Amino acid sequence: MIRDPIRAGIAAGWKATDASTLERDLALEADVAIVGTGAGGGVTAEILAQAGLDVVLVEEGPLKSSSDFRMVEAEAYPQLYQESAARKTLDKAITILQGRSVGGSTTVNWTSSFRTPPATLAHWRERWGLREFTPEALAPWFERMERRLAVATWTVAPNENNALLRRGADRLGIATAAIRRNVKDCWNLGYCGMGCPTNAKQSMLVTCIPAALARGARLVYRARAGRLALRGGRADALVCQALDARGVQTTGRRVMVRARHYVVAAGGIGSPALLLRSGAPDPHRALGARTFLHPTVAVAALMPEPVGAYAGAPQTVYSDHFLEGAAADGPIGFKLEAAPLHPLLLGMTLQGFGPQHAALMEAFPHAHALIALLRDGFHPDSPGGNVGLRDDGSPVLAYPLTPYLWAGVRRAYRAMAEIQFAAGARAVLPLHERAAPYPSWPAAQAAIDALPLAPLLARVMSAHVMGGCAMADRPERGVVDPLGRHFQLDNVSVHDGSVFPTSLGANPQLSIYALAARSAVALAAALAGKPAVGGT
Amino acid sequence: MPSRRQFLKFGLGGGLLLAAAGAARAQRPFVAASGAEALAVLDAGDRVVLAAIVPALLAGTGEAAGQLDAVIGSVDRAVAGLPPHLQAEVKQLFALLGSWVGRRWLAGVRAPWSEASRAEVAAFLERWRFSGWRLQQQAYQALHELVFAAWYARPGSWPAIGYPGPPEVR
Ligand SMILES: Cc1cc2nc3c(=O)[nH]c(=O)nc-3n(C[C@H](O)[C@H](O)[C@H](O)COP(=O)(O)OP(=O)(O)OC[C@H]3O[C@@H](n4cnc5c(N)ncnc54)[C@H](O)[C@@H]3O)c2cc1C
Numbered sequence A: 001m002i003r004d005p006i007r008a009g010i011a012a013g014w015k016a017t018d019a020s021t022l023e024r025d026l027a028l029e030a031d032v033a034i035v036g037t038g039a040g041g042g043v044t045a046e047i048l049a050q051a052g053l054d055v056v057l058v059e060e061g062p063l064k065s066s067s068d069f070r071m072v073e074a075e076a077y078p079q080l081y082q083e084s085a086a087r088k089t090l091d092k093a094i095t096i097l098q099g100r101s102v103g104g105s106t107t108v109n110w111t112s113s114f115r116t117p118p119a120t121l122a123h124w125r126e127r128w129g130l131r132e133f134t135p136e137a138l139a140p141w142f143e144r145m146e147r148r149l150a151v152a153t154w155t156v157a158p159n160e161n162n163a164l165l166r167r168g169a170d171r172l173g174i175a176t177a178a179i180r181r182n183v184k185d186c187w188n189l190g191y192c193g194m195g196c197p198t199n200a201k202q203s204m205l206v207t208c209i210p211a212a213l214a215r216g217a218r219l220v221y222r223a224r225a226g227r228l229a230l231r232g233g234r235a236d237a238l239v240c241q242a243l244d245a246r247g248v249q250t251t252g253r254r255v256m257v258r259a260r261h262y263v264v265a266a267g268g269i270g271s272p273a274l275l276l277r278s279g280a281p282d283p284h285r286a287l288g289a290r291t292f293l294h295p296t297v298a299v300a301a302l303m304p305e306p307v308g309a310y311a312g313a314p315q316t317v318y319s320d321h322f323l324e325g326a327a328a329d330g331p332i333g334f335k336l337e338a339a340p341l342h343p344l345l346l347g348m349t350l351q352g353f354g355p356q357h358a359a360l361m362e363a364f365p366h367a368h369a370l371i372a373l374l375r376d377g378f379h380p381d382s383p384g385g386n387v388g389l390r391d392d393g394s395p396v397l398a399y400p401l402t403p404y405l406w407a408g409v410r411r412a413y414r415a416m417a418e419i420q421f422a423a424g425a426r427a428v429l430p431l432h433e434r435a436a437p438y439p440s441w442p443a444a445q446a447a448i449d450a451l452p453l454a455p456l457l458a459r460v461m462s463a464h465v466m467g468g469c470a471m472a473d474r475p476e477r478g479v480v481d482p483l484g485r486h487f488q489l490d491n492v493s494v495h496d497g498s499v500f501p502t503s504l505g506a507n508p509q510l511s512i513y514a515l516a517a518r519s520a521v522a523l524a525a526a527l528a529g530k531p532a533v534g535g536t
Numbered sequence B: 001m002p003s004r005r006q007f008l009k010f011g012l013g014g015g016l017l018l019a020a021a022g023a024a025r026a027q028r029p030f031v032a033a034s035g036a037e038a039l040a041v042l043d044a045g046d047r048v049v050l051a052a053i054v055p056a057l058l059a060g061t062g063e064a065a066g067q068l069d070a071v072i073g074s075v076d077r078a079v080a081g082l083p084p085h086l087q088a089e090v091k092q093l094f095a096l097l098g099s100w101v102g103r104r105w106l107a108g109v110r111a112p113w114s115e116a117s118r119a120e121v122a123a124f125l126e127r128w129r130f131s132g133w134r135l136q137q138q139a140y141q142a143l144h145e146l147v148f149a150a151w152y153a154r155p156g157s158w159p160a161i162g163y164p165g166p167p168e169v170r
């Protein structure tokens, strides 16, 4: 029997409130209110609680833990993902995967751990005035979080899905490397995306959040932060709506949190949306703008031998061959990784229907998939998307796919198909409505060159929402300063992936952990010795 | 300065579909309940539309025919878990398809759904799949995702594709 640290903690008296069960409104006071319990919110909660501050965490999603994680897609997506994993951009051309439960996207992420690439930091220093963001200056923050979350080289052999990336790339002289992972005693199951059933993944759910709760932090879940009540350049209160047990409708109960300081960590899309709903000052129209996705496209391959892409650690090999040397003003660069495959998500993503779709699905055990993550936000023709609000206040991202991005998609299809044939593929299939299985590299090349690239034809996905509350050296070009402090609101900070001024060109979790730790340590110092709530 | 809400409303472009669906709702013929398990959010008319579309999408999966009600129930449960704005879109889409105008003129299906041949339904799906009208493409993809998610959510669909299901860890 696997020990469930969350259920044990609750039994031991952690203060966790399920807002769906509230019979009357709830009013709380704290030193710091944190919105969101993902990468940014989790790290922040632990550091502030360790500093002796009284913390309240507000989370829109449910509190689920290892005993609930049954590795079943039909349960995991509605419970653990924003919009049941059906979130899309405004034109529905990009599917967006984001977590929505305690632990945020870290509860469902695939454990790939990368430091912010030096080239990205250099671009931020030059273009966005983030002068202190050197690899050397950030190294201690990365080291701190790598230690905390057991980020280490994964020494187990990659599963076949990942080994194929290495093998194909090797034959073409394309460099690959091993991905570091934040796991302890991982069972190599491959179901990280449905919540880790063994607690091997060192997500926020089993690390920083329990540590904060053990120090007395309070957690309110199934509570959606609706807005910050603002007055005179400060936030007075955080106003939240309780959600019902399935997280669909509001119950009518309210949760009000009054705090000295408010940390917004609702993630990309979520954080700018909260500030938009709050009517936060935005003199330079930066809020919600420049939201980035690492737009991701995929090519599936049919291999002669079984692959079993559903089993084994999901991502263990990558290639930056098409990213290295990509100039900010040149064609877009992309990172190559393998993607795990499970029936529900594959079935709904795979193009076509009827006998042709069924026949492709029958090849499931032999299917291998590569993904290319495009590094958006560096080139002027890649300005990213804009977060806006629907009439009901829910957020939606408008993200135009520009010709600049499509040119990258075509190069990425070619790169992936060539690697797959080099690895021995019998056929390759770009995930695109007009694509069919191509039996050889020349056939694939010709077909890919002729594919029409447009929204809703090519499948485009994202699991990496970044930006929208960009950091900058000055208010004219950002929302928060390099420590996440809001430029116009005295007691509001943003600590999550929304602070990046561009995408990263690497999976974001470790960058978010490190920057959140840096901002949280500064915040803890600033709050020490300041008067308690109401005493200003 | 235009508010962001306004920008979204204009950007949505779905107004036309929604208006059409609204009109469609009013003209919708009464459909008697089929006696199958109660649905949480979809209604009897939606079930009739799905009963025509599901077999066309799932043709080739072998087992699908005998499990129509189970698949429709699974679509219904998935829709019930979606946020209100998405639930509304899905319901509008089914209402539109269920209306005479929607079926005959937008989907181009002559026979009532309950009598439409699989080939006729497949032809409609293929037209929407590659439609030059973005709303039809979006609607096709919504149907595709709902039905394939419902089908491959079911352990009964796994043996045919060689998926062993999740491992035991306890
Ligand atoms: C399937 C998947 C796989 C991934 N794999 C990797 C990987 O291998 N490596 C990697 O580096 N990154 C990966 N990522 C991305 C990474 O996990 C995220 O970039 C990171 O967790 C984002 O951190 P965050 O703090 O910005 O937001 P999140 O971790 O998403 O947390 C935001 C939290 O805020 C909550 N929230 C939102 N709005 C509100 C509101 N109004 N009120 C209350 N709460 C709210 C959300 O429910 C959520 O829990 C993956 C993501 C997904 C979805």
Ligand code: SF4
Pocket: A111, A183, A185, A186, A187, A188, A189, A190, A191, A192, A193, A195, A196, A197, A198, A199, A200, A201, A312, A313, A314
């Ligand atoms: S692969 Fe490892 S980290 Fe991922 S779910 Fe399985 S045991 Fe957990």
